[in-house]
Amino acid sequence: MKRIKTIIALSVLLISINTYGQEFYTNMTYNISVPMGETADFISNTSFRGATFNMGRFLTDKIAVDMRFSWNTFYQAMDFDTYTSDNGLISVSGTQFRYINAFPITLGARYVLNASSNFSPYFAAGLGTYKINERLDMGIYSNEIRKWHFGMYPELGFFYRLSYDVGINMYARYDHAFKTSSTKAYSYIAFGLGFHFTKL
């Protein structure tokens, strides 16, 4: 909660900075996400359920800052299998259903090339908090871990202007939520496609 308050305070501060350009933008994109690292060990399936919402503004003609909300859902039904405890004394067999819901809330900056042209590639990076809910269902039993993580992302993408205030946004973003004292790290690459709206 404390992290959310900090992020909101910082974003209000950023938006209130009166600088050159003052072009506001909103991105709404659909995500396909590929799990990486320990996330892939738990769920290897690509996620087709995800979306990202950005709100930001240009500080100069090349640099913008924004705030992002994403939601990415990962799911995998495992085949019937046997899992044995580390000491080998207990074995349990069944069908596991695994879920991860990731909700990143981040602040970021992006460096945009050719911002005034129709095709504007950019590089973005940011950090923030990642709420990760991981659930494991087996039989009639369910276990869920909900944890706030600190995380960061780099992103490569482009805006393609369709009209003076509407464009297409396409990108690849690597989301990484660092491990906590009790939970593992989560990471995935999200590919995004959607709309980029601008307002002067």
Add this chain to the structure above:
Amino acid sequence: MLKQKKTISYTIYVLFITIPLLFFSCYPGGIEYYNESDIILTMYDDQFDFADNSNYFMPDTIIHAIEEGEEDNISRAYDGPILDQIADQMSAAGYTRLESNIITDSVLVDSADVVLSVVITSSEYTGIGYIPGGGGYWGWYPGWGWGGGYYPGYPWCPGYGWGYPYTYSYSTGSLFIEMIDQNSINYQGDNNELPITWQATINGMLSGNQNNMQWRIDNGIEQCFKQSPYLSN
């Protein structure tokens, strides 16, 4: 220009509405068939020498564990096939069953190395669920025929402005097989704990279809032995 602005506004509204709807209606499912609710758990005492204890006794009845004052609503139809399947698996693992029409059970128990105890119990679960979206993937769960239910993992997102609540109830059954070291049973004194050397539990939702239940129980018992290779003599 004005028309274009209207189109953009419309697009934004549509996106705001459709993205959450898509999420809810496409939220991935879980158990689709009864057998996917089955779990088989086994544990054993690694200090016990199973190879040297190959004579066993198993009663010809199954204990139905029920609450005091409750009626036994667990069908006895499965008792015979369960005991037969356990006996088959024990035989395949190299154990010899001690049974007789003449010698009393107490004498057979004394002569056996290990005693198998088989217990069945059932539980009823009820609750209120919530189906977001009210269509698509979720819509058919309540019509499933076991009380209109799902299991306690759900619901996961109540409190949103759409969808509808429903009640669910279902029964689960558990079958326990316990192997007791007969030679270590303390018949005297205050210590009444049984020296269990191996325990297997099969747990799952109860379905109304007897053939399906029988198939799941057979598979479950087979799996108990499959995942316990240390039992084999």
